Amino acid sequence: MMISNGIGLSPCPRRARAGSPALSLTARVHALFGGAQGGMWDFTDPSTLRQMSNGTGAVADGDPVGWAQDLSDNGNHLVQAVAFKRPGFGWEGAGFDGVDDSFNSIDLFDLSATGELVVCVALDRPSPSAGRIIAEITSNSSVNAGTIALFNGGNASIGVDRFRSRGTANPAPVGFAEPGPNRAIISCVGRISPSMRVMRRNGVEGVNSTSPQGTGTYGSWPLYIGSRGGDSEFFSGRIARLVICGRLPSPEETALIEAWCDEPLRVLP
Amino acid sequence: MSDHVIVTIAVPAAHIADANELARCLGYSAADGESFGTAAWQDGEGHLYAVASGPVRPTFVSASASPLAAPAWGADMAAAARAQALVAIHEPEAGEPPCAAPDRIAAVAGLAASAALAVLGLSPVPADADA
Numbered sequence: 001m002m003i004s005n006g007i008g009l010s011p012c013p014r015r016a017r018a019g020s021p022a023l024s025l026t027a028r029v030h031a032l033f034g035g036a037q038g039g040m041w042d043f044t045d046p047s048t049l050r051q052m053s054n055g056t057g058a059v060a061d062g063d064p065v066g067w068a069q070d071l072s073d074n075g076n077h078l079v080q081a082v083a084f085k086r087p088g089f090g091w092e093g094a095g096f097d098g099v100d101d102s103f104n105s106i107d108l109f110d111l112s113a114t115g116e117l118v119v120c121v122a123l124d125r126p127s128p129s130a131g132r133i134i135a136e137i138t139s140n141s142s143v144n145a146g147t148i149a150l151f152n153g154g155n156a157s158i159g160v161d162r163f164r165s166r167g168t169a170n171p172a173p174v175g176f177a178e179p180g181p182n183r184a185i186i187s188c189v190g191r192i193s194p195s196m197r198v199m200r201r202n203g204v205e206g207v208n209s210t211s212p213q214g215t216g217t218y219g220s221w222p223l224y225i226g227s228r229g230g231d232s233e234f235f236s237g238r239i240a241r242l243v244i245c246g247r248l249p250s251p252e253e254t255a256l257i258e259a260w261c262d263e264p265l266r267v268l269p
Numbered sequence: 270m271s272d273h274v275i276v277t278i279a280v281p282a283a284h285i286a287d288a289n290e291l292a293r294c295l296g297y298s299a300a301d302g303e304s305f306g307t308a309a310w311q312d313g314e315g316h317l318y319a320v321a322s323g324p325v326r327p328t329f330v331s332a333s334a335s336p337l338a339a340p341a342w343g344a345d346m347a348a349a350a351r352a353q354a355l356v357a358i359h360e361p362e363a364g365e366p367p368c369a370a371p372d373r374i375a376a377v378a379g380l381a382a383s384a385a386l387a388v389l390g391l392s393p394v395p396a397d398a399d400a
Binding site: 052053060061062063064081082083084085086088089097098099100101126231232236 | 271273275277278292296297298300301303304306307309320321322323324325381382383386
C-alpha cells in the first residue's frame with residue numbers, strides 16, 4: 001500500500017471474510033471494518049511505525065515513535081510532532097512516560113456517520129492507577145457531545161478503568177468496581193441511542209448500562225491516545241494494540257478484536 | 270538497538286516561554302517549540318514546573334551547552350540564550366544531581382522519567398477533577 005507521504009508499508013489484506021479461520025487475526029479484524037470508520041494500530045510492530053511525524057525514520061527498540069500507521073485502511077494515522085512527547089518503542093508496545101507522551105490523529109477522526117462503536121486496547125502499566133487517559137475522542141469528552149473516552153481512575157475511583165460514551169447527554173462514565181490488573185485487554189462497546197455501554201476487562205464483562213446518552217452520532221473530533229488534548233492526564237505504561245471501529249460488533253466479533261489486541265501480551269485466559 | 274538517551278527537563282513556570290524557544294533551536298522542527306506545556310509539577314516548596322521527558326539523540330546534551338544556531342524555522346534567539354544560561358544537566362556519572370529549582374532549568378540524562386523526576390524532587394500537582 002502506498003500512503004500519502006509516499007512511504008511503502010506492509011499491505012493490509014482487503015475483502016477478507018472475518019469469519020474465515022484460515023486468515024490471520026490481523027486480516028480478520030481488518031475485515032470487520034468493511035467500510036466502517038475507525039482505525040487499528042499495532043505499536044509492537046516496528047514495520048508500521050516511524051520515528052518522525054512525517055513518516056520517516058525506521059524504529060528500533062528504545063527509539064521514539066512519531067508516526068503510527070492505521071492498519072484499517074481508513075488513513076487515520078497517529079502522530080506526535082513534538083520530539084519530547086513521542087512514546088518510546090518496545091517489543092511490548094509504545095511506552096508512555098506519564099509526563100508528556102501522547103499521540104493524536106493527523107486529521108479529524110470522523111465517526112459522524114455512526115452512533116455505534118467498539119474500542120479495544122491491550123495495555124501494560126506499572127500499577128493499576130498509573131496514568132489517566134488511554135484514548136479520548138475530542139480534547140475533552142466531559143464537555144463535548146458525540147464523544148468517547150477510555151480512562152483510568154479519577155480521584156473517586158483510583159485505579160478503576162472507566163468508559164464514557166455520550167451523545168447530547170453525559171451520563172456518569174461506567175467502570176469496574178475494583179482496580180484493574182497491570183496487564184489488561186479492555187474492550188468497550190458503545191451505542192448512543194438506544195443507549196448501551198458494555199465494558200469488558202480480560203474477557204470478563206464488568207458493566208452493562210443503558211443510562212440515556214441523548215441523541216446524535218459520535219461526531220468528527222481529534223483522537224488523542226495517552227492524554228487529554230495532548231497536554232494533561234497523561235497515561236503511564238505501554239499500549240500494545242488499539243482498535244476503534246465505528247460499528248456495533250457481535251459478541252463473537254468483540255472476542256475476535258480482543259484476541260487480536262491480546263496477541264502481543266497473552267493475558268486472556 | 271536505539272542510540273537515543275532519555276532526557277528529562279524541569280523548567281520553572283517563569284521560564285517556560287524562553288525554554289520553548291531553546292527547544293525550537295535544539296529540536297527537529299518548529300513543533301518542538303511546544304515541548305514545555307502546563308506547569309503541572311511541583312517541588313517540595315510548591316514551586317511549579319513544566320516537565321518534558323523523552324528519548325533524544327546523544328548530541329542533544331552537548332548541543333544544549335554549545336553556541337546556539339538559529340534554526341531554519343526561526344526562533345527568538347535572545348529568549349533561547351536566556352534559557353540556555355539556566356540549563357544544568359546531570360548525567361549519571363557526573364556527580365551530584367541538580368534538583369529542580371526556580372532559578373535553573375534542571376535536566377537529567379540517562380534515567381527513565383519516573384526515576385528522573387525523583388532525582389529532580391518533583392511530584393505532580395494533584396488533579397481535582399474526575400476525567
